Amino acid sequence: MRPLVAEIDLDALRHNYQLACRCAPQSHSVAVIKANAYGHGALECAQALESQAPAFAVASIEEAMLLRHGGITRPIVLLEGIFSIDEMALVDAHGLWICVHSQWQVDALLAATPRHPIPVWLKVDSGMHRLGFSVDEVAGLWQRLSAAPSVASLHLMSHFASADSQDNGYFNQQMALLQGLASQLDAPLCLANSPATLAWPVAHGDWNRPGVMLYGSDPLQTANDITRQLQPVMTLRSEIIALRELEAGEPVGYGGRWRAPRRSRIAVVACGYGDGYDRHARDGTPVLVNGKRCALAGKVSMDMMTVDVTDVPEAVIGSDVVLWGRASNGEMLSVDEVARYCDTISYTLLTGVLPRAPRRYHTRSA
Structure with a gap:
């Protein structure tokens, strides 16, 4: 699946x-x-x-x-x-x-x-x-x-x-x-x-x-001691489905918006705007790969996105990718931070996740 x-x-x-x-x-x-x-x-x-x-x-x-x-x-x-x-x-x-x-x-x-x-x-x-x-x-x-x-x-x-x-x-x-x-x-x-x-x-x-x-x-413009206690409820999670080695200067994705600044390793992730991820996400939008921060590289496609994993050599096909939420190692990526890179607010990202991304409900004690 x-x-x-x-x-x-x-x-x-x-x-x-x-x-x-x-x-x-x-x-x-x-x-x-x-x-x-x-x-x-x-x-x-x-x-x-x-x-x-x-x-x-x-x-x-x-x-x-x-x-x-x-x-x-x-x-x-x-x-x-x-x-x-x-x-x-x-x-x-x-x-x-x-x-x-x-x-x-x-x-x-x-x-x-x-x-x-x-x-x-x-x-x-x-x-x-x-x-x-x-x-x-x-x-x-x-x-x-x-x-x-x-x-x-x-x-x-x-x-x-x-x-x-x-x-x-x-x-x-x-x-x-x-x-x-x-x-x-x-x-x-x-x-x-x-x-x-x-x-x-x-x-x-x-x-x-x-x-x-x-x-x-x-929801506040500036976090306070109370808002820092909020816990993410949704983790939008996928995996790496392909890896590419690029030479410096080679483009990635539609229109070649992102070009490799050095010899780079690019991961293809199974998530796109057909799932509700915002197509307006800029290069550099944070993503967690195996719990480590990486960056979006190139335009989001309907079913896929590309991420620069040059500095995560252990990333392989099947590696865990968190678009927002909580990684397996406890590292968290706020949906609010992702929203800022998309020039929008968390409300649009959360309500925009489409049925093609199945919801799975759990309690941490289960």
């Missing part, structure tokens, strides 16, 4: 979730597993966390149904709410929680007659300017929803535009607005995403929403 695999370390997932909880011990932490748990497998990750997480968060009914059909019984929050009125029947039947960010969603909720009242997170646009009601609309909506028989618990929710930044000006602006609203309405809050969970205790509310940090990625 083709050697490429995405290994998913469920112990690391649980460690990262517990780290999120320790960051905010007075808050409930909903585990965000939208987008197939950021590429890691939503059902498997939910099963690993169900004994610890009081609730899960997804982006759509389809994602929620995958969990329910897989046996997950914990509350599930629809972060974008319903997409059509007829979804209210599924919300009721499966005990889902919903966010409401648009008037038609409020109208659908107020018109509904569910068997059990529905927990609701009312989304405020505090400055992100994507989804949510303006500050001026919130008080009236809060009163209507609080009085509605179809509504159970009610929280204010918002999303920070710059919690990952060292410049806290805009974050402080959003936070002040939300604190004012919460005080006015005596409303419980759900605000903190991963960066706010890690770096902004002032944003810790009744509920927090850790997402990418659960998978071992550091």
Whole structure:
């Protein structure tokens, strides 16, 4: 079989979730597993966390149904709410929680007659300017929803535009607005995403929403003592399938972008953009070969990439290659570092790993 695999370390997932909880011990932490748990497998990750997480968060009914059909019984929050009125029947039947960010969603909720009242997170646009009601609309909506028989618990929710930044000006602006609203309405809050969970205790509310940090990625512009405790959950691993000896000046790959600066040894690795590895990766993008750092040499192809292993003489066909994650010798290559070489963020790399790379789940004690 083709050697490429995405290994998913469920112990690391649980460690990262517990780290999120320790960051905010007075808050409930909903585990965000939208987008197939950021590429890691939503059902498997939910099963690993169900004994610890009081609730899960997804982006759509389809994602929620995958969990329910897989046996997950914990509350599930629809972060974008319903997409059509007829979804209210599924919300009721499966005990889902919903966010409401648009008037038609409020109208659908107020018109509904569910068997059990529905927990609701009312989304405020505090400055992100994507989804949510303006500050001026919130008080009236809060009163209507609080009085509605179809509504159970009610929280204010918002999303920070710059919690990952060292410049806290805009974050402080959003936070002040939300604190004012919460005080006015005596409303419980759900605000903190991963960066706010890690770096902004002032944003810790009744509920927090850790997402990418659960998978071992550091969402902050500058690492801190807490983010250094994150453990990688996905290791994207393959093997060397061929070796080539090149003379100085010889090119490698499409367009000959990389040319050997000396007599070089090039390894061909079974992984490419057809597996989800970013085609924009620059020459020099780090790769671990037998646990030693090497560098991408040449453009990524659909099924293969080429790596300079001149300084790893023990590299042979079948040698272990880690594209990101944890090598067998314990050496780690952060997906965040790889993302920087691709001029992107870890989110796109993790969610971009395609089904052709099978997921294999394990615990280190197993």
